[in-house]
Amino acid sequence: MSVGLNTSGKVAAPGDLDAIYKKVFWRLIPILMVLWVLAWIDRVNVSFAKLQMMEELQFSDAVYGLGAGIFYIGYLIFEVPSNLLLQKIGARKTIARIAIGWGIICMLMAHATTPAVFYTLRFLLGAFEAGFFPGVIMYLTLWFPTDRRAKVFGIFMSSVALSGVIGGPLAGLIMTQMHGYLGTSGWQWLFLLEGFPTILIGLFVLKYLTDKVEDAHWLTVRQRAELRSDLDRDSSALGERQHSLSLVLRDRRLWIFTLVYFLIIVMNATAAFWGPTIVRESGFENIATIGWIISGVSLCGSAAMIFNGVMADRTKRPLGQCVASIIVGGLAFIALSFPIYDNAPLVIAAFAFALAGAYGAIPVFWQMPNKLFAGTAAAAGIAIINSFGNLGGFLAPYGLGLLKTETGSVSAGLLTVGGLGLLAAALLVLLVHRFMTAETKAVPAEV
Template structure:
């Protein structure tokens, strides 16, 4: 029998207990959060596939589509911070369930978006209802996992973004071609209905399944709860003094630098998400189902990179450099797509996969950075501000590319511009953000 009275044996016993507890926390929380984030992205970007039918049927211009796709982020901006602050008052369980039920309902109602005005209103409402989910989950997970375990957890959770493409592409192709004309509805209308209803059901399930706080986690033993509580307290002490106040964080220039970086990341992210199917069609692939499978394959690469980045960041402790590397790869991939677009279709697919992997792979390691500088109310508000204002890039990219395509008939110049913005994010991290952490070590 092991003598746990010895310091080394006691430490090993504690580590084993913590590993077991964190595994149980992971399997309790992460699967349902991943399912919801997959559904959120499927419901958010299914418009990129619906466009392949609805734009011709409803005579929507590229600019109308781009504005409708991007106006989602205006609703997101206006309701993000209030939603995240509300989470601190009523808890993650009610907040996440409310958000999922709301956005699932709006997604199904998108089947009635037959005029530009209705299209804009419903897309705005979709953003308003989804606001708060992502930053709320990020804040929620920081209350369950210490900093040295978060990058892996964030990476696995955020891989849902890429997984949504793996699942959503083929599913969209199947629904739009297989259900065309059923009940007098077009395939794109069925797409919104079929993909909205499951979100409502999972949101109701989340209300019963999620746990707000560690003290309420009766599915952990008393020893496990105690060990995790002590570990989280140890982690908070090790990070040193962090900003906690809401008003103070608003005046902190670091917050706005992070917001600018995230804005650039989301410009690239929204470009590959909302214009991926159009890029494939421009490259010469005509069938909706084929386009769905190609986007799915690229998304699978992105999912692997997101998880791999998270694992590597936990092992190396260098999320900053990994974020820079991902952004550079994404920028090169997107610029390559622009130059290869009317050359080799196969090369476009490969370069698009690199662009998607870079854009998506930067996100989980980016979120490790602000979480090391802010805590408490500052973290809740800071995460929401970074996410909401940063997500204005999601408005600019679809709408700007739509305007450019209407004006020039080409998408390539817009893709080059987005690649430059993505490279700018890498430069800001190297030249500015890196100094934040250098000062803390000094």
């Protein structure tokens, strides 16, 4: 349990700290969750739009796969600069800038009627969203100590799955009910109606978020002092960590984390961008029905993320939780690669385990690099892991799109995705476990 000092220099009671962190949680997490839900809806709504736009625009699966995946190229290029900018101008301005920009690009996706425009707008969507997720992870480390983060990360990141719970039925409703209204297709209305709220929330963030503890006037002076003391206690307890950007770039642990995250994101992006297609190929044709099925499956992902976060905080073993989740996801993708599409309940059950495993690994994964890096190294390190790791989000939809265009089936792609998931679990057990349990060497802090 965290302990800190109050304004008189005495140790703050655990109950007092619990109340403070509860207040911080309810101030920050709901708005960040709303933003992450909107980010994922705006990122993956193309997977639902695909069900109409491919036939209308005569796009092949390869065109769709490249457009879905090229998002992550823009993400890669602008991720690190965006996260370093957050260090200079603060989270409030950075998050607002990102949200407003991606909302505008999402609305412009309604005009993606040629492959060239489709590719360009998807690239720009990635460029504008770059920095949001690692920025939020970095931001939360300024407000919560190590022994409280996994649960907070898990609840925040469950927004990814919640986006499917909300986005699936919403996409089905918009695309069926609005199709043809004012001479505009359902898939175009989808982009227009789902991009606009993001712009409004982005403007709200400028007034609502607080950059640092010292500026949190929604806490009392005593609460701010106790919170700062507890965060300083946590930083001291972690010992010397890497602060230097130049040193962290030469640290092999950073690149091992990046490779593992890349493999996790391959599974994650496959579930996100090919989920509706997998469900449709199991025998469901109605878009609204597919949306509700994705919604139900996404609840499993949300539950897995929260459960893993809570258990990691309780057991202090995020690595074990991460490995178990990845293995479940990998085996489920392998099951989906077999010819089971004449059994719709079996397909949906396997897809639910695949999504829950892929999504559930993410919040506990981020507990591990945060224990090794701090300061500028943490900002850049998190951004590097996230940006290069998210290249898996390019590989998965594009690779599956090419395979489906060539073979007419995604079975080979799903088998490969499952195998890569099991490889990620092996790397965690064989390499990450070794340096997470070893004593971290002291490294001079950046001046």
